[in-house]
Amino acid sequence: MKFVDEFRDPELGRALAGEILSLVEPGRRYKVMEVCGGHTHSIYKYGVDDLLPANVELVHGPGCPVCVIPMGRVDDGIAIAREQDVIFTCFGDMMRVPGSNGSLLDAKAAGADIRMVYSPLDALRIAKQNPDREVVFFAIGFETTAPSTALTLKRARAEAVTNFSCMCSHVTIVPPLRALLESPDLRLDGFIGPGHVSTVVGARPFEFIPADYGKPVVIAGFEPLDILQAISMILRQLDEGRCEVENQYRRVVPYEGNLRALEVLQEVFELRPHFEWRGLGFISHSGLKLSDAFADLDAERRFSVPGVRVADPKACQCGEVLKGVIKPWECKVFGTACTPERPIGTCMVSSEGACAAYYNFGRFAREREVV
């Protein structure tokens, strides 16, 4: 497959691993955070970390869109789904995220009409096929997914589909990164920047990381060679005393982003003053809501939602995992009470969640010798 096979070449992978080894300073420990859940998944699927020297540690960031949704938002979704004549639609992963009293999948089993969709466009199609029902789309995801929701809302408006609305839980990536960088719990040497978010927002929004915090950022693709090359580029910056945003994923990411997408986002959404993130708490200007021009398509205005904050289960340490403070296997319930089949925390639900990645690819624990 074009643009895939050439980025999985084992010979080139070994060469990059050698280059990485030549760049590390013996005795120094390096902590590199991959921001995006897609990177976490690829790292463990392809065993990328097994090719790294033991003193290069990959820390998993808050970029899994399902993982950061707090329990209260799931409860809000279930409340709408239980309304009479509602068809509630969402992505498959979201159906299994536990709320305070079960998941959307549990609500579906109890009789609510909840349907899995692959895109908001599918939800709009369901609305057109069911004009006597109210169809609600539970929109989640970062700037990668938000343009799709925005275009669908514009299409609903253009096609006068009045029985369609959106429960918007889209989030933006920069505020949680700033929150992490301000956190005293975590010492990082650099970031693997989120490739697909950058496709939309470009590289410029990440310039504050080298400018204000002195850490290199390399925006990277999702194939194993992409990730290895990004790590090599970060280590080279550190070795040469440089600190900047570099773009490894040039085949997809223009430095200025997708201007059409940014324009659509600007038109359809506005920033919420605060949004709650699972494990990270409330972060200012980090969530999106529908702009006043699209308020009539806002499910939270069309239906009543509890809007209650719910604390995470005490046993679950998703918050620490999302902040990169602990590894998934260090959580008390990892792989015992919490598994992909019966998740307690969100990080075990999505394939992009760090816990699910460790569990599914058999990386329960590891001891590594420092070079």
Added chain:
Amino acid sequence: MTVVRVDVERGLALCRAEDGSKATVETALIESVMPGDCLLVHAGTAIARIEAVLVP
């Protein structure tokens, strides 16, 4: 995904995935989509055209 057919008027394209499955994709965010183009598709919307660059 690879573009198979383009519906310029509706801003949609029929695309084929790696596994051979086909899907209708929203193309409003990409300029001049043509059959044979490789698109990065997220939640049913093309967000970038994948361009050839040198392999690392």
